[in-house]
Amino acid sequence: xxLAREAxxxxxxxxxxxxxxxxxxxxxxxxxxxxxxxxxxxxxxxFALTAGPMLxxxxxxxxxxxxxxxxxxxxxxxxxxxxxxxxxxxxVKITLQYALVGTPIKLAAALAVAMLLxxxxxxxxxxxxxxxxxxxxxxxxxxxxxxxxxxxxxxxVDRVGQGVGLSPGGWVGDPSMTVYMLxxxxxxxxxxxxxxxxxxxxxxPTELYEAAEVDGAGxxxxxxxxxxxxxxxxxxxxxxxxxxxSFQVFGSAFIVSNGTGGPADSxxxxxxxxxxxxxxxxxMGYASAMAWVLVLFxxxxxLIFFKTSKHWVHYGGEGK
Amino acid sequence: xxxxxxxxxxxxxxGEAAGGGMRPPARSTDHDGGRGRARRRRSWRTLLYHGSILxxxxxxxxxAAWMVLSSFRPSNEIVGNVNLIPDNTTLxxxxxxxxxxxxxxxxxxFTNSMILAVGAVVGIALSSTVxxxxxxxxxxxxxxxxxxxxxxxxxxxxHVVIIPQYIMFNELNMVDTFWPLLLGKFLAAEAFFxxxxxxxxxxxxxxxxxxxxxxxxGHARIYWSIMLPLMRPVMVTASIFAFIWSWNDFFGPLIYLxxxxxxxxxxxxxxxxxxxxxxxxxxxxxxxxxxxxxxxxFFIVFQRYIVDGVATSGLKG
Numbered sequence: 001x002x003l004a005r006e007a008x009x010x011x012x013x014x015x016x017x018x019x020x021x022x023x024x025x026x027x028x029x030x031x032x033x034x035x036x037x038x039x040x041x042x043x044x045x046x047f048a049l050t051a052g053p054m055l056x057x058x059x060x061x062x063x064x065x066x067x068x069x070x071x072x073x074x075x076x077x078x079x080x081x082x083x084x085x086x087x088x089x090x091x092v093k094i095t096l097q098y099a100l101v102g103t104p105i106k107l108a109a110a111l112a113v114a115m116l117l118x119x120x121x122x123x124x125x126x127x128x129x130x131x132x133x134x135x136x137x138x139x140x141x142x143x144x145x146x147x148x149x150x151x152x153x154x155x156x157v158d159r160v161g162q163g164v165g166l167s168p169g170g171w172v173g174d175p176s177m178t179v180y181m182l183x184x185x186x187x188x189x190x191x192x193x194x195x196x197x198x199x200x201x202x203x204x205p206t207e208l209y210e211a212a213e214v215d216g217a218g219x220x221x222x223x224x225x226x227x228x229x230x231x232x233x234x235x236x237x238x239x240x241x242x243x244x245x246s247f248q249v250f251g252s253a254f255i256v257s258n259g260t261g262g263p264a265d266s267x268x269x270x271x272x273x274x275x276x277x278x279x280x281x282x283x284m285g286y287a288s289a290m291a292w293v294l295v296l297f298x299x300x301x302x303l304i305f306f307k308t309s310k311h312w313v314h315y316g317g318e319g320k
Numbered sequence: 321x322x323x324x325x326x327x328x329x330x331x332x333x334x335g336e337a338a339g340g341g342m343r344p345p346a347r348s349t350d351h352d353g354g355r356g357r358a359r360r361r362r363s364w365r366t367l368l369y370h371g372s373i374l375x376x377x378x379x380x381x382x383x384a385a386w387m388v389l390s391s392f393r394p395s396n397e398i399v400g401n402v403n404l405i406p407d408n409t410t411l412x413x414x415x416x417x418x419x420x421x422x423x424x425x426x427x428x429x430f431t432n433s434m435i436l437a438v439g440a441v442v443g444i445a446l447s448s449t450v451x452x453x454x455x456x457x458x459x460x461x462x463x464x465x466x467x468x469x470x471x472x473x474x475x476x477x478x479h480v481v482i483i484p485q486y487i488m489f490n491e492l493n494m495v496d497t498f499w500p501l502l503l504g505k506f507l508a509a510e511a512f513f514x515x516x517x518x519x520x521x522x523x524x525x526x527x528x529x530x531x532x533x534x535x536x537x538g539h540a541r542i543y544w545s546i547m548l549p550l551m552r553p554v555m556v557t558a559s560i561f562a563f564i565w566s567w568n569d570f571f572g573p574l575i576y577l578x579x580x581x582x583x584x585x586x587x588x589x590x591x592x593x594x595x596x597x598x599x600x601x602x603x604x605x606x607x608x609x610x611x612x613x614x615x616x617x618f619f620i621v622f623q624r625y626i627v628d629g630v631a632t633s634g635l636k637g
Binding site: 039051057136146154271 | 370384386402470479482485486488568604619623
């Protein structure tokens with residue numbers, strides 16, 4: 001921030017103070033030019049690929065548009081249709097189910113393993129990488145194919161189930177189980193939030209725990225009274241991120257259902273339905289309406305997180 | 321990472337929360353003082369600790385290990401085979417995989433993926449550092465507003481821009497080319513990387529560029545000769561993630577690439593699963609392994625950078 005000010009002072013030192021104003025303002029103009037020159041790639045991208053398209057899809061949301069004919073204004077029609085569209089409502093339902101069940105389990109697993117790894121024993125770095133690995137590959141088509149192969153009839157999971165006396169059958173073909181299969185795939189990738197939790201745990205000063213021990217606090221009390229509050233900014237961060245991400249699950253559902261969203265629409269997540277409507281049926285107005293509902297919903301969720309955060313997120317102390 | 325999204329999702333407005341933004345990777349510095357006493361009493365607990373972690377690790381790595389080892393099995397021995405060690409090994413699956421799909425060579429898919437991933441790395445390295453320099457080091461009117469807008473795009477679901485983008489690229493006759501997938505990378509459309517670079521640059525000492533300015537260096541020179549060399553650590557981290565995300569991306573190629581000659585590895589893999597009968601699990605597994613190989617190699621070589629990058633910046637996998 002002080003750079004421009006400092007820099008603009010520098011040349012003045014040797015000069016007679018006759019026209020400092022114009023010198024300064026031409027300096028400032030040069031800074032402005034440089035600033036916009038450096039920012040130009042981002043600005044171009046912002047207008048051409050983000051802001052422009054956002055406005056365009058807002059407009060399209062109120063039209064019928066199929067890529068082949070000019071958009072036809074239909075007012076709120078698309079939105080009214082959305083809330084009468086059973087397939088749409090189903091996609092909302094299973095996406096919420098996926099997010100509301102999957103995210104807490106994933107974060108709980110991440111926190112538990114992070115606390116396990118946080119002790120000062122050897123091998124921690126290697127273990128950390130080890131548990132992180134699934135996060136890097138979990139969203140790939142390869143892993144979705146493996147998941148599918150493991151959860152089909154007489155697949156590995158079925159066999160293990162039979163081995164312990166259950167006969168679960170294949171999850172892939174069972175509409176009541178497919179969501180859980182994908183939740184497991186999400187939970188499997190607990191490594192990324194775990195690494196972030198671990199970094200947060202390291203910031204908690206050990207004196208706090210020592211003082212609590214002197215006062216006779218047990219492990220449960222230490223966890224509830226020290227770890228959770230001190231970690232709350234990191235929990236908040238992970239919660240916002242993971243929740244919003246989970247609304248956008250696409251690739252794994254696409255592959256597991258072999259591009260159908262089935263069986264019985266049980267893997268027809270929000271973005272998958274959007275893809276079907278927009279890019280298979282070319283109902284681009286309808287799909288745009290879906291996209292805007294998603295944006296508003298994500299915005300609302302984020303707002304709720306931030307509004308409620310003051311009641312449970314503790315900043316200050318060591319937290320930055 | 322839950323979804324392979326081109327624009328959003330990995331990113332974080334609250335980056336500070338995860339340990340103060342991106343800094344040059346710091347080695348962990350905590351050591352116990354002397355704590356020799358009661359060591360023997362603790363040894364069984366240490367054993368239990370490592371034991372439980374290894375059991376957990378086994379469960380976690382099982383799917384990946386199963387994939388790799390299944391690719392060496394005959395096709396009919398894959399499904400339902402809980403054992404990891406194959407009874408019979410074969411390389412037939414890899415022969416199948418390398419023979420390509422529908423007359424298009426395996427290496428075509430591989431090259432396509434590689435072009436896109438390397439293009440993404442180059443584009444992101446150039447565009448995000450330049451934009452970040454403007455945000456972090458130049459004072460100009462409107463900067464705060466642009467920065468706020470940039471942060472605002474971090475959590476934006478990219479689905480809201482994908483349809484107009486498609487219409488636009490369709491008008492420009494760019495569908496079924498690599499342009500729609502690369503252009504955004506060269507225009508810093510992935511705000512997350514810009515944010516990462518800004519955070520890093522703000523932690524670099526200002527005296528360096530101030531003294532360079534006094535010596536008469538302009539912004540272009542300061543950016544190129546002073547900032548870029550100092551930004552190597554964050555560039556490495558960003559490049560690794562840019563490569564892996566591009567390599568694993570499914571949604572973008574699915575929408576834009578139509579002809580099999582342009583398919584990336586994930587698209588080819590999906591095509592393969594779609595076309596072949598259920599019995600050819602071997603070919604699927606071999607393709608799946610080959611499609612992940614570059615990611616696994618990156619992970620093994622750059623583990624530290626990757627995991628430290630996640631730890632310090634909230635980067636996602």
